[in-house]
Amino acid sequence: MFTPEQIARFSELDYIIYNYVTKHANEVVYMRIRELAEEVHVSPPTILRFCRKVGCDGFSEFKTKLKLYLQQNERSFITNAQDTLTEFFERTLKIDYQQTIREAAAAIARADNVIFVGSGSSGILAEYGSRYFSALKKFSVYIKDPFFPIYGHYFNNCVVIALSVSGETSYTLSQVHRFKEKGSTIISITNRKHCSLANMSDYNLTYYVNTEFVEQTNITTQIPVIYLLESLAKEMYRMLNKPT
Template identity: 80%
Template sequence: MFTPEQIAQFSELDYAIYDYVMKHPHEVAYMRIRELAEAVHVSPPTVLRFCKKVGCEGFSEFKTKWKLYLRETKRTAIISSQEALKEFFERTLTADYERTILDAAAAIARADHVIFVGSGSSGILAEYGSRYFSAFQKFSVYIKDPFFPIYGHYFHNCAVIALSVSGETSYTLAQVHRFKENGSTIISITNRKHCTLANISDYNLTYYATAERMGQTDVTTQLPVVYLLERLAKEMYRLLPTQTDRGPSGR
């Protein structure tokens, strides 16, 4: 409701109104402008100027937006972890889905190395994925800098695993596009099938979790992503050549 830019422009009286609104959110939603002014010990015109500073034409519009904000941030029912996993397996346990997992694992096994990309919670899981794959003898790294330069022949036989809940994160899409231009194989894990990231990937694994939000924060479960990363790593490991296959020199 209140942006950092708006708050930075507040006067001392504006801060007093802001403080009262934040401490009495439900009362303010049903107050008249004079009642709020008296509660904060300011004049009604001061309250009106405050409303205009936060993008409202008047106090009525401010109250309407404030009620919508309270409704959006109201605590919602959270899906249990057990239910989320059950939902994931029921939606994805098909022969076609299994084939995609195995085909993606084979592509990773053939690659010289693996690069993970993602941002936000997906970035944290991308970092975990790079560590997990490296433990299974496939050199993997995670690029956290969205402006990291991606050029050269190093990516010609590279598998890129891109993580994104929406599949529309601009930084992730830009990175994936640069990798694709350099000949990398793209494996994406998204929550929706019909998204840009899935469309530009060579292999896409969709987990179809019910979207959840707490206020403005996306809290959609990431348990299916952890499962898919670990499943891919283990399937990939089974396809790697053994030391005997590589010869005495290990090549």
């Protein structure tokens, strides 16, 4: 309902209104402007100025947006985990991942350095991916810090495996851009094909599951990412240990 940019511009009186609205949202949607003004001990014009600061023409529009926001949160629906897993594997049978996996695994096998990047839940899986690849004798590291310094002489013959559900996470895109400038090969795993991260990558694996949110938190399943990471790692291991 309120963006960080809007909150940063609040005055002391705005914060009083903001704190009351966030604690009593279900009551505010039925109040008149004068009633809210009396509750927070400010004037009606102060309420109107607050509404304009958060992108509303007036108090009526503010209440409408607040009501829609509350309804959206009430409708949060969590997909059954078994249904999600079944859906993914059914789709997997229809998509030929193997060629892309073989090509990406070959690039990893040739690389001197493998670096995983991601943030949020994707950052946790970046850590898992680096651990799994290292267990299969390809030493890997992960970066979850979006401000981690990147210098070219550290990343000769480097493969970067970038993880992002949306493929539009600004921190991840910024890191991948810096690696790409240094000549790294980029492999991405995303939930959709048409996204910035996929377009920046040399190889992309897309898993296509329903995106899920609880309020502002992305809870989209990460099961397909684990499947694809392990498939990549095992294919790479077979290549590295193929009899000559």
